[in-house]
Amino acid sequence: MTLEINGQSFETDEEGYLANLSDWSAELAEAMAQQDGCDLTENHWEVVNFLREYYDEYQIAPAVRVLTKAIGKRLGKDKGNSRYLYELFPYGPAKQACKYAGLPKPTGCV
Amino acid sequence: MSEELQSGIVKKFLYINRRAPHGTNYAQEGLEVALIGAAFDQDVAMAYLDDGVFQLKTGQDTKTIGTKNFSATYRVLGDYDVKRVYVERESLECRGLSEGDLMPLVYEDEDNDWEEKPLIHIVSAEEMQQIIDESDVLINF
Numbered sequence A: 001m002t003l004e005i006n007g008q009s010f011e012t013d014e015e016g017y018l019a020n021l022s023d024w025s026a027e028l029a030e031a032m033a034q035q036d037g038c039d040l041t042e043n044h045w046e047v048v049n050f051l052r053e054y055y056d057e058y059q060i061a062p063a064v065r066v067l068t069k070a071i072g073k074r075l076g077k078d079k080g081n082s083r084y085l086y087e088l089f090p091y092g093p094a095k096q097a098c099k100y101a102g103l104p105k106p107t108g109c110v
Numbered sequence B: 001m002s003e004e005l006q007s008g009i010v011k012k013f014l015y016i017n018r019r020a021p022h023g024t025n026y027a028q029e030g031l032e033v034a035l036i037g038a039a040f041d042q043d044v045a046m047a048y049l050d051d052g053v054f055q056l057k058t059g060q061d062t063k064t065i066g067t068k069n070f071s072a073t074y075r076v077l078g079d080y081d082v083k084r085v086y087v088e089r090e091s092l093e094c095r096g097l098s099e100g101d102l103m104p105l106v107y108e109d110e111d112n113d114w115e116e117k118p119l120i121h122i123v124s125a126e127e128m129q130q131i132i133d134e135s136d137v138l139i140n141f
Helices: A026-035 A042-058 A064-075 A082-088 A093-100 B002-007 B026-039 B050-056 B070-076 B089-093 B125-133
Strands: A002-005 A008-011 B012-017 B043-048 B084-088 B106-109 B115-118 B120-123 B137-140
Touching (some): A002 A026, A026 A093, A042 A064, A042 A082, A042 B070, A064 A082, A064 A093, A082 A093, B012 B026, B012 B050, B012 B125, B026 B043, B026 B050, B026 B070, B026 B137, B043 B125, B050 B070, B050 B084, B050 B089, B084 B089, B089 B120
Parallel strands (some): B012 B137, B043 B084
Antiparallel strands (some): A002 A008, B106 B115
């Protein structure tokens, strides 16, 4: 599959995750979110940026339970819970946020 | 497996890793499969023996062989609630390695102010046998 953004095309897998990590940009994240009818707020970005840092450090996109725990540690318990994260990313926090972060589908998600 | 997941049965999985990390895909795949099992709330433990002990060696660098350096990923085992990582002492010794050559893997105790606790247990071949005996499911990589 390919993703068409501003006249440029980007290779993705069959579920819309970017094939090449290096193609990612903030504009691309905004555009992917737009296509899902989602406006990225500061709270969304906090999670997306967290995931990008996590991937950079551990070379893996975390499963949702692991993400929730890690967010709790970094940003506090009021954000490290599934209710908060699902409100931001109704399609599943790990899946949807990883997509906008340009990462592969999380390990442990099917 | 789906029926078992639905009925909430938790089995003791032991992933046995016997190969060096970067010559084949086995090590990386084994790690990913173990993490997936752990994400599904199974009781996951890891065993490293034979050349598999090299997987946990510090300072791995894959730049010149052009593969992903997934050794950083072992450090998430604790985040996935894998709390038992067994390394066979004899395998270490006959490769000139000791515990100090291994990455210091830890898990953080969420309920105890994120206190870090060690994940790696060095065990004898005999103890490893017992660990294998006590597991419900063995998966070899």
